[in-house]
Amino acid sequence: MTPRLPPHCPGMRIGLFGGSFNPPHEGHLHVSRAALTRLKLHRLWWLVTPGNPLKDTGNLPSLERRMAACRALARDPRIAVTGIEAQIRTRFTYDTLRFLRMRCPGVRFVWIMGADNLLGFHRWRHWRDIIRLAPIAVVDRPGSTWKISGALSTQVLAKSRLPEKDAGVLAKRAPPAFVYLHGKRAAQSSTALRAASRSSCERRIRPSGP
């Protein structure tokens, strides 16, 4: 199947924001707005993963369900919700970036992720090659800020780090190029939302006492 991609053209600056989105939440919107504004992007594509290769995906809702929830939340005309990775039959960012670079010549892609993902980035398949395929922007997240300085990936990326004030030119830089975006942080997480929905469900089914 030839994947259908959101509208794009050479010269466009497009952020790629991969995630499980199980479920999507305000934190995803916060990252999206920060990336669009501070990196001066024209568009942001949410890449809803068929399943993170490093997570247990046994209870992951279907791609269709997660994409529908993403569409309901991301009501910004600059954000496109996509299932590109399922269409090209991969779960690996390296494959996705290679595919998109080949398929969309002239488009300036930037890989976007939260700081927690940077901590485990050295476990991603071909992570050192990913760094050469697209500039990377990391958005700060509560719980990860102070830990990232010790991360192997941060140390490798340090050589290519731009000062935060230059974030607006990241998309035009040849990779490797990296920026860490501080500022207002969002505390929301899918884990917390899943836990909240489990406990409200348990309260509903628990007998109400003697």
Ligand SMILES: Nc1ncnc2c1ncn2[C@@H]1O[C@H](COP(=O)(O)OP(=O)(O)OP(=O)(O)O)[C@@H](O)[C@H]1O
């Ligand atoms: N509040 C947040 N602040 C910064 N980045 C975030 C935030 N929430 C999610 N992200 C980033 O969004 C991307 C997709 O994350 P994901 O869909 O797994 O959400 P999550 O809240 O991290 O989920 P989970 O709690 O299940 O791990 C990742 O790069 C993650 O770091």
Ligand SMILES: O=C(O)c1ccc[n+]([C@@H]2O[C@H](COP(=O)([O-])O)[C@@H](O)[C@H]2O)c1
């Ligand atoms: O390519 C990899 O090896 C790899 C390993 C772990 C995560 N990723 C990608 O990281 C993105 C964020 O995943 P998640 O589950 O933290 O939302 C998502 O696009 C995953 O496909 C990619």
